[in-house]
Amino acid sequence: MYAIVEIAGQQFKVAKDQKVYVHRLQDEEGSKVTFDNVLLLEDGSNITIGAPAIDGAAVEAKVIKHLKGDKVIVFKKKRRKGYKVRNGHRQYLTELVIESIVTSGAKKAAPKKEAAAPKKAEPKKAEAVKAEAPKKAAPKKAEKADDLKKVEGIGPKIAETLIAAGISTFAELAKTDAAKIADIISDVRGNHVTDTWPAQAKLAAEGKWDELKKWQDELDGGKPA
Structure with missing residues (x-):
């Protein structure tokens, strides 16, 4: 049995007792975490596909430790310019172990029904007062980074x-x-x-x-x- 689940913006194919390395999570080492954005479940010959996620399904895991990935060398060069830059990078990661895949309440996505054709609105009387549509609140700007x-x-x-x-x-x-x-x-x-x-x-x-x-x-x- 396996599942395809989204963790920290990435999709992983996971099974019970499998170790997974994901982008750094905020949870402490040793804590339990649950991911409910399950996109697909496979149990023998039964395959359930979400639309996009499966209702009631979840993947439970335990945080083993936080670590850094292998060093990646980034080398930049411009021909005939005398420009060379060499930098290293190590990605912050979290090691998880999958403890269980919960399927209770999982439902196959029902096919979408075609929307009924909208009815034509009757013309409004001349003396009717048009209600003003409420204005949408402007989205808050994200906090600007300092130099x-x-x-x-x-x-x-x-x-x-x-x-x-x-x-x-x-x-x-x-x-x-x-x-x-x-x-x-x-x-x-x-x-x-x-x-x-x-x-x-x-x-x-x-x-x-x-x-x-x-x-x-x-x-x-x-x-x-």
Whole structure:
């Protein structure tokens, strides 16, 4: 018996006791997780297909550990320009073990019925007052990311790595421990001192740019000159 289920934006073919590596989840190690977006179930000769998901079906799993994937080398070169850049990347992953596939309540998708032709509306009387359609609320704009490169010692590659780890604003960087920052950017080439980054980010988040600029003049790569 197997199922095709969507986990963290990816589709996986899973069976009981199988180990699966997915994009990093927020759940703690040892916790139980349930995924109910099951697209297909196979039980012997019976195959159930969702439309798009199967009602009542779910895949239950346990978080084994969080880890990083194998290093991938990204090399860029431009001919006759003397341009060469070599970077490494390791994807944040979560290891799961599938404990069970729940099929109770699973139903095959019923064929869609053709919509009946709409009836023609009767013409309204001249004296009838037209009701105004309610205006849709404007969608909220997502929080804009800050330019983390304004912190002394942070370059484009480090900023990209921090954003990939979920740290995209000065306020988020200010709340992150320097040791944790160093662990996040451990794959970025170079000797990076992160001790002052949270304090710099706090000044930037509070808009104290003059005070930050005066302090940065005394720093060299994020550490006292």
